[in-house]
Amino acid sequence: MHRSSFLTPSRLAGRRALVAMATGTLVLGAAACGSSDGGSSGASGGGAEKVGVSLITKDSTNPFFVAMQKGAKADADKNNVTLTVASGKQEGDDAGQITAIEDAIARGDKGVLITPMSNGVNAAMKKARDAGLYVIALDTPPDPADTVDITFATDNRAAGKLDGQWAAGQLAGKPAVIALLDLFNDKIVSVDYNRDQGFLEGMGIDVKDPKKNGDEDKTGKYTGGKGGDYTIVCNEPGNGAEDGGRTAMEKCLSKNPDINLVYTINEPTAVGANAALKAQGKTALIVSVDGGCAGVKSVTDGVIGATAQQYPLKMATLGMEAIAKIARGGEKPKVSPGLDFYNTGVALVTDKKVDGVDSISSADAAKICWGN
Structure with a gap:
């Protein structure tokens, strides 16, 4: 399945109904952005003076960040923005x-619009704010949240919970033998x-420190769905990449070949995990987060059971519009009620519905996905 990496205004207008269905009702606060659906209204572009904005992603190869970059580039002229795109060399840089x-x-x-790599860039973001730049985090809220002026992101906890609720429903009381393929183990x-802790909460597994992966009890009962026994085999870092996902899954299978449920930080990791399972003649329920076109196709093909769809184009274009508007004397954006960030929405994508868990089909998700 091939799709454009970004939405033109005409294509976006035709998809607003689906986006609204997928993301639910978003409370936008006093919007510094010209459009609530992720498109540019052009409201910020009236200023004669060019506004310099930097978009800094974690890398330039992950489809999520590629889509974010392309969408921002396509929207820059409408906001009279001189856009500079940069990134780390890879996750962790x-x-x-x-x-x-x-x-x-x-x-x-x-x-600056940035998907922060880790807390290691906090000091640099503070330096930018001290220099008078308006700093918006995209996709990855920093810790603490007030390191930046505001974050435009998916509610990643909610995304993980949707995956966990779906998985518990699919297991229908069967024992869960779980592999957790995270992003890092050193950052x-x-x-x-x-996402990791949200998944466990969705499964109905008690977490200890909600900001720490791997400290929960390794065996016990999950209470989601019909409830049942669980065993956590591993927490392995896949670095958000396909090869990392395969290696991580291989390590987990070496510890316990009976894994039947795999949580993955993103879809490239999920594809790598599936390859490792397939190489050993095994299958498992795989859940993930992203919602790119390739990931949605993996749901259609049965490789991924469910994935939580994000909207990176919305994050980038709303963020850019906000900076352009602020630079010209406009209002600053506000966080969503009850959160410390601006929620850009999430929808669970699956073709195997679970009662009580809201979801959309892969066919509907394919109409609003991003990337190739």
Whole structure:
């Protein structure tokens, strides 16, 4: 399945109903952004003076970040923005992001949009704010949240919970032998612990420290669905990549070949996990988070049982519009009620519905997905 990596205004207009269905009702606060559906209204583009904005992603290869970059580039002219795109070399490259932030300061940009690699870039983001730049985190809320001016992101805890609730419903009381394929084991990243811990909470498994992966009891009872016994075999880092997911899954299978449920931090990791399972003649329920077109196709094909769909284009375009508007004297955006970030929505994508768990089909998700 091939789809454009970003939505033109005409395509976006035709998909608003589906986006509204998928993301639910979003409370936007006093919007500094011109559109609530992720498209550009052009409201920010009236200023004669160009506004410099830097978009700094974790890497430039993951389809999620590629889509974010392409969407931002397509929308920059409408907001009269001079956009500079940069990234780390790969997941974990704090130094690359720090250099890009320092370059934005030196260039005199008005703002920075960043998917923070880890807490290791907090000091650099604070330096940018101290220099007068408006800093917006995308996708990955920093810890603490007030390290940046505001975050535009998926509710990653909610995304994980949807995966866990679906998995518990699918198991229907059978024992759960679980592999948790996280992002890192040597860095603290909010998206990492929120998705992992949210998944466990959705399964009905008690977590200890909600901001720490791997400290929960390794055996016990899950209470989601019909409830049953669980065993957590492993917490292995896949670094958000397909090869990392395969290696992590191989390590988990070496510990226990009877794994029947795999949580993955993202869809490239899920694809790698499936390859490892397939190589050993095994199958398992796989859940993930992303909702890119490739991941949605994996749901259609039965590789991934369910994935929580995010909206990276919305994060990037709303963030860019906000900086452009603020630079021209407009209002600052506000967080969603009850949260410390601006919620850009999430929808569970599956073709095997579970009673009591809201979801959309892979066919509907394919109409609003991103990437190739």
